[in-house]
Amino acid sequence: MAIKEPSITASPNRGLALTAGSVLAIWGFLGFFLAADGDPGFFNRHGGMLWNAFGVNPATALVWVLLAAALLLVGLGNTIGSRNVNLLVGVVLVVFAAYGFVFVNTSANVFALNTTDNVFHAIVGVILLLTALGADKQNIRALRAEAARA
Template sequence: MRNSPNRLVATIFGAVYILVGLLGFTVTAGVDFIATDGGLLLGIFEVNPLHNIAHLLIGAALLIGGLSGVRAAKGVNIVVGLAYLLLGIVGFFIEGGSLNILALNTADHILHLGSALILLGVGFGTDRAVAPRSAV
């Protein structure tokens, strides 16, 4: 199923998150690896080097899933979507504190929640005939 919404979304999101991860390094020179305050990407999203690496890893997972097949794309969309949902919610509570090792700000939380809604919506709502691979 080459025209799978899961494959398309995973591939696009993967490429975008890899690009965001790479661009993040342009604004984090001199920022500590796990600084709670980071550089501003696009003037609004706060990032530090760890946050950039997280974007690269998530982007790679999405891209690999999207290019691998429908089952892999659906699985990675759901897993990353759930992780972003959790991060989007928890982020509001850790912002401004020492647990904010990704230098998250409100714009990041909103973006993570938006990404979660899209990834989960596509993951659970499309390609229903294909079940994601079981982790067992």
């Protein structure tokens, strides 16, 4: 009996990948327009503000769009790919948050990060990591067993 790929609603990893990818895509695209409100330059320390809370420059907006593209592609794909990309993007966002917390008020803050950005990156990164590590275990086990039989 062939195992069917779980739907988006039946797979927490696929659903979260699409949700987080959509949010990051919207914020990334808006960020390109609002980044012009700050100092000129791709890696400027004082970018524009997104919703008067999130610091954004073109580099930050690009990171968000790239992460969104990866999440959206795998969210529409399969569960195993979604789990792996959720894990990768989660690690990237947690590292991005740590970078922001350490360098927020220094000249090394080339992503125009502020505390709100750092908290957002940490929360989304941890949620992605926990979902990747804890959800869909039964689905992934069944899909891998089916692939091994084929």
